[in-house]
Amino acid sequence: MNELEINLKNRFLEGKYWISFIAAFIVMYFLSYLFHVVVAAEFIHDTFRAVVAPGQHHENIMGIAIDYLILSASLAWLFPTVQRKVLYKAFLFGLSIGILAHISAAFSMSATMNISFSNLLLDKFWHVVETIMGSITIGIIRGTTK
Numbered sequence: 033m034n035e036l037e038i039n040l041k042n043r044f045l046e047g048k049y050w051i052s053f054i055a056a057f058i059v060m061y062f063l064s065y066l067f068h069v070v071v072a073a074e075f076i077h078d079t080f081r082a083v084v085a086p087g088q089h090h091e092n093i094m095g096i097a098i099d100y101l102i103l104s105a106s107l108a109w110l111f112p113t114v115q116r117k118v119l120y121k122a123f124l125f126g127l128s129i130g131i132l133a134h135i136s137a138a139f140s141m142s143a144t145m146n147i148s149f150s151n152l153l154l155d156k157f158w159h160v161v162e163t164i165m166g167s168i169t170i171g172i173i174r175g176t177t178k
Contacts, residue, residue, distance in 0.1 A: 049108055052173040056166035057104035061097065063162045072158075103133070104166055111170045118171045126167030130160030 107129060114121045138156040142149040 048174050052111070052170040053105050053108035055173055056107055056169045057100055059169045060104060060162045060166040061100045063165060064096070064100065064159075067158050067162075103163070107163070107166055108170050111167065111174060114171075118175060119168060122167045122171030123164055125171075126164035127160065129167070130163030133163065134159040 107126070110129070111125060112121065134156040135153070138149065138152040141147060142152050
């Protein structure tokens with residue numbers, strides 16, 4: 033086994049990986065629920081009315097949970113080892129991944145679905161906020177290296 037394989041295996045087996053992965057999932061999933069169901073439910077309903085049948089949004093809860101599990105596992109796996117300024121670096125990491133994953137999706141969704149680009153952009157902006165908060169959660173749990 034070479035050094036890279038050993039480092040990857042150690043990262044996967046490390047307890048902080050699993051704790052940060054689960055904590056990031058909980059934070060991001062809660063924020064998603066808060067925004068999409070509590071704060072902006074009417075906006076979300078109006079935005080996605082053309083592509084989601086009435087009542088169907090909540091039927092997809094399992095698919096949404098799987099999406100957030102994959103995202104939080106990826107964030108925890110890719111989260112860089114940092115020596116200092118962990119919250120700042122966690123913010124930048126979450127912002128970068130959030131923009132790559134979510135803002136680009138707004139362009140493709142707008143092009144392929146009958147949804148307003150500005151509405152999609154607002155929704156995807158919130159997803160970026162969720163990703164940043166998930167990264168900060170991971171950063172707090174993982175801390176800095178010595």
